[in-house]
Amino acid sequence: MSYQVTIIGGGPSGLMAAIAAAEQGVTTLLLDKGSKLGTKLAISGGGRCNVTNRLPEDEVIKHIPGNGKFLYSPFSVFNNYDIIEFFEDLGVGLKEEDHGRMFPVSNKAKDVVNALLSRLKELNVEIRTKIPVEAIHYGENEHQIILESKEKVITRSVVLAVGGKAVPHTGSTGDGYAWAKKAGHTITTLFPTEVPLLSKDSFIQNKALQGLSLRDVDVSVISKKNKAIITHRMDMLFTHFGLSGPAILRCSQYVVKEFMKGHRPVTIEIDCLPDEHEQKLYEHLQNQLKEQPRKSFRNVVKGLVPERLLVYLLKINDVNHEDKAANISNQQLHSFVKHIKHFNVTVHDSQPIEKAFVTGGGVSIKEVVPNTLQSKLMERLYFCGEILDIHGYTGGYNITAAMVTGRVAGIHAAYEAMG
CATH class of the missing domain: 3.50.50.60 (FAD/NAD(P)-binding domain)
Incomplete structure (x- = not known):
């Protein structure tokens, strides 16, 4: 023919x-x-x-x-x-x-x-x-x-x-x-692009945040020199193996390219409140704590980030659910705000090219x-x-x-x- x-x-x-x-x-x-x-x-x-x-x-x-x-x-x-x-x-x-x-x-x-x-x-x-x-x-x-x-x-x-x-x-x-x-x-x-990322971080392994979506957050890929290579503001998702969702898929090729240069693991940084300035957020919360000293810290910050993330952030900053606002040290508050603005996840790999949406x-x-x-x-x-x-x-x-x-x-x- x-x-x-x-x-x-x-x-x-x-x-x-x-x-x-x-x-x-x-x-x-x-x-x-x-x-x-x-x-x-x-x-x-x-x-x-x-x-x-x-x-x-x-x-x-x-x-x-x-x-x-x-x-x-x-x-x-x-x-x-x-x-x-x-x-x-x-x-x-x-x-x-x-x-x-x-x-x-x-x-x-x-x-x-x-x-x-x-x-x-x-x-x-x-x-x-x-x-x-x-x-x-x-x-x-x-x-x-x-x-x-x-x-x-x-x-x-x-x-x-x-x-x-x-x-x-x-x-x-x-x-x-x-x-x-x-x-x-x-x-x-x-190489795989538009691909979910894998992490061995303990909160991923113990599924503390599995299934949690964060809306309109800034997701950045951090270089060896501690600079953001790329930042995307979109939704993202914590999964049982690591990270997924639109912002992660968009960032994934930059993570994979770092792996190809021999840089592994790679840090993904999530800014949960990208429109808030870190110092201003800290000062605002400090004022809130002073105004409501008898209220529990958890209730003062309620609604700032999704409930499951809040519970996790309290835990890693050694704050109990019933701890009063008056008893929270400046150091704890600083650390809490830092975690909201710089939530880091260590990524050691991506899913294979067969699981990617697009081939690089x-x-x-x-x-x-x-x-x-x-x-x-x-x-x-x-x-x-x-x-x-x-x-x-x-x-x-x-x-x-x-x-x-x-x-x-x-x-x-x-x-x-x-x-």
Whole structure:
């Protein structure tokens, strides 16, 4: 069988690439080793599918700390606003939620997947699922894809849209790296990003705070030199193994990068009251204690932080539940305030890359043409989505990167195939 464009991988970037190629009028084949297309889309955004983000382009790129600037070129062809228009043209109404996140009005990820599948059908894209690829043989005028069944597919252009190594149950198990290497590409170090963190601290081990969420706190990753590498203000969660939740996921790649430099463990610092100045908070509480000396200290500070955290802070500062405000030393108060503003957790590891939401590292972007996504090393070979060394925070940013690169790769793979 021979085709003008063959896309390997049926995730967000592969589906976009197949649609874009077929819209140029070329014979298009989409191969996926899984039984269903769009499995990653179907589970994204908690099953509601966070399709993209409608923040301004610069903001979107800022939320893609892993080589986001590379996307300025592809964005000039197709950007986050074009994604919104694309889905609305397919009949999928979108709505905006917090931080610019865009979801289908129906709240159903399957509506997004079905719209893409219907468009592929309309365009007569040949889809073959449950078809693992065994090897790719690159040639001057055409490439050969050898399937596991030993069948050969001849194609002018190949688009690799096979994902990274995160969320392997959706099919992204890192197959594409070997095919990229065979074409001469460098694969930068792979690491987990957007991943929960592990701690052996006693309060984690004894589950003192397990299941507790903190809202709108500042979470910082502290360097060897005791400086904040990055700070994110969002919600976070204490778990039975360590830390999770949006702020932690965003900070995780910076923790993992410290590990990669040989710095371990890494301190995560939580500021539970980021809008309060430490000294002012101390003075305010000192006044409260003086005004209500007979009240228990616990009742004076009640409501300052969630109850379970308060109980824990009292315990580590040697304050009993019934201790009166008048009996609290300045030193205890200082320590209590310090713990609220600098709650430190020692992180010794992250969950493995398979448990991460996103893969860091991948095909080096230095070897890919930004405005076409063609390999600089191999004719008519294109990359899109998570196989590239590009990674963003959760919130629609990775899907945006995948769809934009998929669209651009598909268009150019078709142009080259026709040439």
